[in-house]
Amino acid sequence: MSLNIKLLSVKFTAEAAKHCNQIEKELLTLEARGFSPEILDSVFRAAHTIKGAARMLKLTGISTVAHRMEDVLELLRNGQSRLSQEVIDLLLKGVDTIRQLLAAVAALAPLPESLPPVCFELEQFLHKDTAENQEKCPDQTSAKVTEDHIQDDAANITHNFVQIRAERLDELIQLMGEVVSFQYRKKQQASIVRDIMRLSTTSLALASYQTLTTAQTEPVRNELATTLAAIHSQLSKFQDSLRNDAVIENLLTADLQERSLKIRMLPLATVFDKINRVVRDLTRTTGKEIEFQVEGGNTELDRKIIEHLGDCLLHMVRNAVDHGIELPQDRVIAGKKPCGIIRLSAFYDSGGVTIVLHDDGAGISLDQIKTTAVKKRLLTEDAVNTLTEIELLDLLFLSGFSTSPIITDISGRGVGMNVVKQTITEKLKGSVRIQTRAGKGTTFLLKVPITLALSRMLLVAAANHTFAIPTYSVQEIVMVPASQVIHVVSKRALRIREQIVPLEELETILSCPQTAAHERSELLIILLAAGAERLGLIVDTIISEADMVIKPLPSALASLALLSGFTVGSNDEIISVLGVTALLKQARQNKLPAGISSKTDSQKQSKTILVVDDSANTRDIVKSILESYGYQVDLAEDGLDAIEKTDKKVYDAVITDVEMPQLDGFSLTSHLRQDERYRQIPVIIVTSREKAEDKRRGIQVGANAYIVKGAFDQTNLIETLKNVIG
Structure with missing residues (x-):
């Protein structure tokens, strides 16, 4: 029988990803709490499992990394090497490498033929003198921030798979059995309906005897009465059966819904x-x-x-x-x-x-x-x-x-x-x-x-329309006399437990046709909360509360910011779901302070940027990126060249490298900040230096942004530039 390698690979990547998460978590625990034989054994077993499974699938790169990690862990278990930041860094680097290789396996991409560099680093550590391992202090810059591939790789590996606990699956199967068996009761009800239809047919036939004599009608009348009594009895039983079944069906479907949702939790x-x-x-x-x-x-x-x-x-x-x-x-x-x-x-x-x-x-x-x-x-x-x-x-x-x-x-x-x-x-x-x-x-x-599959909704009516409000946004519901409404800064409000809550008619916010709702002596108010904000929403009536499936708005209606979706009511009515955050924002607009300004067209015109770098290739790349976004660009090959250009012209921003001949980027920035014309002009430093002290120095000399070339990309640069100059 041939093995399904693709299926085995899928199972392996999901299982190995779980072991990588375990190893990472336990290594961080060791780093924080110190040496623990139990945790170290657990890490060793996880690495050993990855190694064995990878070997079976002939994934040499993964199995070799896991094997080298296993060897290092064995040294720690036997006391031949001490637990240090250096070894933690190295093992975590091994975990990151395995994750990257797993992502390639999950994407059905070929793995590199050569062994990953971390294999040689682990091998080198194994051959070091134990005393050297104890004394060496890792370089501060060796710890790279790895959250991007930590998240992305894990997401790629497990995106289409969810692990389900066996007991949850057993509960769901058992519940499905109850639902299936419940269908037998439906068949019984169908039989009762057939009996009622037969009796009603007989009754209609008896009622059609209009030519009978008085003597003949008495038996027919008695038979008709007996038949009608039987129909009434059957209908009564059927009604009781339907009522009981509705209760049972509600319980079963609610239980089925809850357990089904738990599978995806x-x-x-x-x-x-x-x-x-x-x-x-x-x-x-x-x-x-x-x-x-x-x-x-x-x-x-x-x-x-x-x-x-x-x-x-x-x-x-x-x-x-x-x-x-x-x-x-x-x-x-x-x-x-x-x-x-x-x-x-x-x-x-x-x-x-x-x-x-x-x-x-x-x-x-x-x-x-x-x-x-x-x-x-x-x-x-x-x-x-x-x-x-x-x-x-x-x-x-x-x-x-x-x-x-x-x-x-x-x-x-x-x-x-x-x-x-x-x-x-x-x-x-x-x-x-x-x-x-x-x-x-x-x-x-x-x-x-907790879930987006079903949402608990409060159904309300306003302006002769039904609307749904998510119950998690509803703080409370109150009915108050209209006389309690106060006016604060030309807006209606209500004092609730020593807090002033603004009031708005739902129909007013939605620009619905006005009704006589505000002329009532009492107001029905839904108190909404989103974050620290609250709003009292005045509605006509509360209809009910129910769990509902919320569907996104059609593309033609996507611009309606006050609606977050729609649902279908019990009578097939289309019900709009209100976006609570958008409602609060709309209600707040009436009290926005005066003086909010917007940028004019003249402020949006093309900006001129000076790019300073001693590498001609880097200058050309940055120039090409900036010009593709509509910026005008001048180039300078070092700090002194930049000073000459800034003496003759005022730029909207300066982008500079640090390490340059004659005058470096820090000195250039410091010089510009002493020039009255350039004290407020943004300066962005783009450099390969990533130490914390270099970034602090960038702040001290007056830079507005500090981009490490290792984290540099086109989007990064443009977002930064837009942030500092618009």
Whole structure:
């Protein structure tokens, strides 16, 4: 019998990916807690399993890497080598290499014929003197941030597969048996209906005897009465049967639905564990000390939601490391412990899941947000001073908005938080809000539904139409006398438990024809919440609450921002699903401060950029990229050449390398900042130097962005340039 190699490869990649996750998680535990024979044995067994399975499929590259890792782990188990950061780095590099090779196998791509470089690094480590292994300290820059391929490779390997616990599958099969057996009762009901139809036919026949004499009608009348009584009895039984079956059917289908959804559920630990590795690598790169804490990793969500959450959490964690947690010496000066804390937790909450990301860093400066908003011409100074703390923090979710003094390959471009909010509110139908305290830290609270397959909806009526509202956005429902409505800044509002909540008619927000709803003595109000915002939505009536399948809007209606989808009611009525975040935004527009400005056409005209690099090839590449996006470009071959050009002309931005003859990029930037004309002109440093001290020096001399050439690509450069000059 021939083996199905393709099927075996698919199973192998999924299983090996799980072992890679286990190895990575346990290596990070060893690094944090120190030597543990039990954990080391577990890592050894996982590497051994990968090696054996890869050999069977003749995947030489994977089996060799796993074998070399196994040899290194054997040294640690036998006490011939000590556990150190160097060996942890090397083993993690082996895990990353296996992941990359697994992604190629999953994509049915050929593996390289030569062995991966990490094999030789592991071999070299094996032949080193044990004492040397104990004494050598790894270079600070050796820890690369690997979250991109950690996520992408794992996603490629497991995208079409979900592991199901056997007991869950058994429960589902058993439940399906009950549903099938329930069909027998339907057959019995069909038999009762046939009997009723037969009796009714007899009754109609008896009723047609109109020519009978009085003496003849008495027996017919008696028979007809008996038949009608039988029909009534059968109908009564049928009614009871239908009523009981409806209850049973509801229970069975609800149970079937719940267990079916559980099959696609995954624990948040699948995301949290990967972020642990990212924090570890970013900590090494930035020179900071960070303890990463996780709570609620067993909280389960729909796999579709977890797939979207991964990137969102990664963006926020990168920001927490880069902007939130201070350097050890700065924390000590501030009276804190040198080691910062980033805590990621999750718990079930009101029919959904709340995810909390907290850091005990410096917090977010509201003054810096105001300064940035004015500098980017999003708001005037008068307008920005009228914003509440919630409204100021919401500015962080705007595209291109960043308070960071410099853009790096880790964060600071202002694109991440915009993507986070769009994903959470639009794709996942959830909410996100920020809490911060100066010097104490920042907390992000994300609330998402457990699944997108079915949503619990509150059905309401307004302006003679039915609308659906997700129940996870409904805080409470109140009926209040119209006399309790107050007016705040020319808007209607209601005081609820010492809080002022703005009120809006649903029909007004949706621009529906006005009814007499506001003339009633009492108002029915749905209190909605999204993040820290609340809105009292006035509706005519509440119809019901139900679990419903939500479908996306047709492309022709996709521009209707206030609607997030549609569903079908019990009478085949098309019901619009309201987008709560968009409703809050629409309601808020009436109180937006005056003075919001927009860029004019003259400000959008072509910008002129000076590119400074001693490599002619690099200059030409950057020039080609910039010109393809409509920028005008001048070139300078070193710092002195750049000074000559900037003396004659004022550019909209300067992009410079660091290592150049005659005058380097740091000195050039410092020189430009002493020129009155160039004090506010953006300077972007693009260099191969990736050490934390080089990035800090870039900040000190006045650079606006710092891009490491290893993380450089066309999109990266253009996004950065658009962020600093528009």
